[in-house]
Amino acid sequence: MFDFLDGYDVLGAFWTTVQLTLLSAVGSLVWGTLLAAMRVGPVPLMRGFGTAYVNIVRNIPLTVIILFSSLGLYQTLNITLAAKDTDAINFRLAVLGLIVYTSAFVCEAIRSGINTVPVGQAEAARAIGLSFSQVLFLVVLPQAFRAAVGPLTNVLIALTKNTTVAAAIGVAEAALLMKDMVEKEAQLLLISAIIAFGFCCLTLPTGLILGWVGKKVAVKR
Amino acid sequence: MTSVLYDAQGPRAKRRNILYTAFFVVALAAVLWWVYASLDEKHQLDWALWKPFFNGSEAYTTYIWPGLENTLKAAALSMVIALPLGAVLGIARLSDHMWVRVPATVVVEFFRAIPVLVLMIFGNELYSQYTDVSSDDRPLYAVVTGLVLYNASVLAEIVRAGILALPKGQSEAAMAIGMRKNQVMRVILLPQAVTTMLPAIVSQLVVIVKDTALGGAVLTFPELLASANTMSGYYGANTIASFTVVAVIFVVINFSLTSFASWLEGRLRRGKKSTGAVLGVDETVNIPGHAGTGTAA
Numbered sequence: 372m373f374d375f376l377d378g379y380d381v382l383g384a385f386w387t388t389v390q391l392t393l394l395s396a397v398g399s400l401v402w403g404t405l406l407a408a409m410r411v412g413p414v415p416l417m418r419g420f421g422t423a424y425v426n427i428v429r430n431i432p433l434t435v436i437i438l439f440s441s442l443g444l445y446q447t448l449n450i451t452l453a454a455k456d457t458d459a460i461n462f463r464l465a466v467l468g469l470i471v472y473t474s475a476f477v478c479e480a481i482r483s484g485i486n487t488v489p490v491g492q493a494e495a496a497r498a499i500g501l502s503f504s505q506v507l508f509l510v511v512l513p514q515a516f517r518a519a520v521g522p523l524t525n526v527l528i529a530l531t532k533n534t535t536v537a538a539a540i541g542v543a544e545a546a547l548l549m550k551d552m553v554e555k556e557a558q559l560l561l562i563s564a565i566i567a568f569g570f571c572c573l574t575l576p577t578g579l580i581l582g583w584v585g586k587k588v589a590v591k592r
Numbered sequence: 593m594t595s596v597l598y599d600a601q602g603p604r605a606k607r608r609n610i611l612y613t614a615f616f617v618v619a620l621a622a623v624l625w626w627v628y629a630s631l632d633e634k635h636q637l638d639w640a641l642w643k644p645f646f647n648g649s650e651a652y653t654t655y656i657w658p659g660l661e662n663t664l665k666a667a668a669l670s671m672v673i674a675l676p677l678g679a680v681l682g683i684a685r686l687s688d689h690m691w692v693r694v695p696a697t698v699v700v701e702f703f704r705a706i707p708v709l710v711l712m713i714f715g716n717e718l719y720s721q722y723t724d725v726s727s728d729d730r731p732l733y734a735v736v737t738g739l740v741l742y743n744a745s746v747l748a749e750i751v752r753a754g755i756l757a758l759p760k761g762q763s764e765a766a767m768a769i770g771m772r773k774n775q776v777m778r779v780i781l782l783p784q785a786v787t788t789m790l791p792a793i794v795s796q797l798v799v800i801v802k803d804t805a806l807g808g809a810v811l812t813f814p815e816l817l818a819s820a821n822t823m824s825g826y827y828g829a830n831t832i833a834s835f836t837v838v839a840v841i842f843v844v845i846n847f848s849l850t851s852f853a854s855w856l857e858g859r860l861r862r863g864k865k866s867t868g869a870v871l872g873v874d875e876t877v878n879i880p881g882h883a884g885t886g887t888a889a
Contacts, residue, residue: 413598413605414612421621428847430798431839432805435817438833442824448630493597503598503605511597532707539809546709548812553717561752564713567706573707 375556384548385569391462391534391544392573396527397467402470403477404512410478413486413503421478427477433536437468441540458543465537469530483509484519489592520585527581528574545569549579631832641830644823645837652824659808659819660841666804666815667731670739671797676866677740678747683777696748703745708803709810712738716811731814735807739800746796750871754789755781757869784869787860792871794853798846805842816841 410421428436440465444450452463488511496510535546549566553559601609631637644651647879698887703711715737719725725733758781766780807813808821820838824831 397740411597413601414616415617416613417766420616423795424654426847430802430843430850432802432817432842434802434805435810435820435835435839435842438809438817438821439831439839442821442831443835447636447829448634450630453652530707535707535709536806536809538709539806546707546713546810549710553713559714559717559721562709564711567702570707570710571702571705575701 375558375562379548379552380476381497381548381565381569384543384545387542387544388569388573391465391469391537391542392527392531395530395534398466399473399477399530400523403404403474404481404552406474406478407481407485408507410482411507423556423558425478428472429479430564431472433468433472434532434539435508436472437465437536438473438539440464440468457541457590458540461537461540461542465540469533469537470532473526473530473533474525476529477523480522480526481515481519482514483522484515484517488514488516509576514590517588517590518583520588524578524581528577531573531577625669626859636830636832641828642833644827644830645833650783651827651837655819655826656816656837656841657821659814659816662732662813663801663804663815665736666739666807666813667797667800670743670800672803673736674740674747676794677744679751679782681744681748682751682755683782685748686755688773699749700745703741705751706742708738709740709806711741712811714738714805730809731811733812735813738806739803742803743796743800746799747793750789750792750796751785754785754871756790757788757871758784759869788869789871791853791857794849794856798849798853801846801849802842821848862868 372552384562406421406424409417410425412418441461444467445460451460452467454460454463474499493506496506501509534544537544538547538550541547545566549562552562556562599605628637632682638768681696681700684692685700687693687696712734715731716734718737719733720727720728755777762784763776766776771779804813804815805817808815808818812818816838820834824834827834857870
């Protein structure tokens with residue numbers, strides 16, 4: 372029944388999906404936190420930059436960003452991100468595109484976490500003479516992150532699903548494999564079921580586990 | 593909240609902020625200069641590449657408008673089909689009968705767990721193998737199918753959350769005057785929930801518009817992004833220019849939709865006629881499978 376799977380590297384494709392997800396998740400968490408810090412900070416120019424970045428990037432389709440990173444950055448401007456062969460270049464460009472896009476949503480998730488921290492926390496921190504960065508990084512952000520686990524989980528699940536967009540520039544992940552397989556093999560329903568099952572295995576446990584973690588770490592108020 | 597994070601600034605803080613600003617300006621200028629230099633080096637700023645978008649309307653009438661038309665058509669079709677489906681699924685998830693509730697929950701959770709692109713590829717192949725939809729129409733059918741399957745389950749969650757957001761007193765009062773469950777839902781809850789979830793539905797439209805671009809990149813659906821590709825071929829490899837124009841169009845459409853949704857939300861929150869229960873714009877992303885983690889911004 373599963374003979375048609377010979378010659379296709381299903382696990383390898385999903386491994387690429389996982390790699391894309393994890394690398395982009397780490398990158399967008401860092402850049403998204405920086406953006407959030409800019410957006411709530413006291414420097415007007417940085418606030419403006421953060422707001423503009425989020426509003427522009429959130430409204431461009433991820434597909435446009437990823438396709439631009441290949442056609443615009445690589446093929447027109449010859450930016451290769453220090454990779455040698457085409458596969459590696461496309462992979463790195465896809466990660467770059469995913470980071471650029473996802474960090475806007477990470478920023479908003481963290482900001483919504485910051486909004487759950489009661490005003491008294493920041494006021495008390497200021498009253499004992501902490502500076503802005505001390506208030507933010509020692510008092511507010513640690514509490515905000517605990518409240519942001521839920522929204523961040525949703526961003527992570529969306530990111531996992533968004534990695535399929537990398538298929539548009541030929542990164543050999545699960546959706547590209549599926550497209551290849553359904554065009555060559557006859558078992559459409561079976562192939563789709565396998566790919567769907569793979570994504571369920573990635574997204575549903577993430578939601579359940581991190582949902583449990585989110586409840587566990589949330590500050591009880 | 594934001595202004596509460598820091599004190600009114602004294603002389604030292606002001607000096608420090610000026611320093612930060614200067615540092616940031618330098619960094620930003622360096623990045624912009626680098627972008628400018630690399631564009632210039634590859635002659636991407638030559639007027640010839642940008643001219644089609646500023647001189648004459650040929651680029652717009654031949655490429656951009658037909659693409660935009662397809663984008664909007666696919667988005668509108670998906671929304672119109674997904675909305676009733678989502679309403680049915682959402683109400684089914686609230687049913688008292690387990691044999692209705694459980695299948696609806698499974699369907700919603702399943703389609704929310706799978707990428708839209710996978711659903712689109714599945715739809716494309718399904719139509720090509722089992723139906724006689726012509727190969728010209730197939731990409732549109734596939735894109736709409738994928739978007740409907742995914743967004744119906746997201747809208748189901750929005751509908752469910754919208755109904756749950758209404759004050760409990762509404763359904764209690766309706767039951768107290770002797771209405772049946774079906775009447776409570778149809779006459780009391782749904783009409784109020786529609787206004788409650790309008791902002792969330794409008795911002796879901798943004799997601800749909802953005803996802804139509806997948807069809808252009810993977811399934812040869814001739815929408816706005818695909819027309820950028822065709823244009824850059826026709827106007828002598830002006831990839832950067834074409835993509836910039838297309839991105840600006842997407843931002844304008846989606847930003848106006850988002851602003852409209854926020855305006856609607858503000859209006860509904862201030863309104864005196866309603867119960868004041870509103871499902872906010874930012875709650876769309878935050879509707880979790882597991883309750884209690886959504887935090888409105």
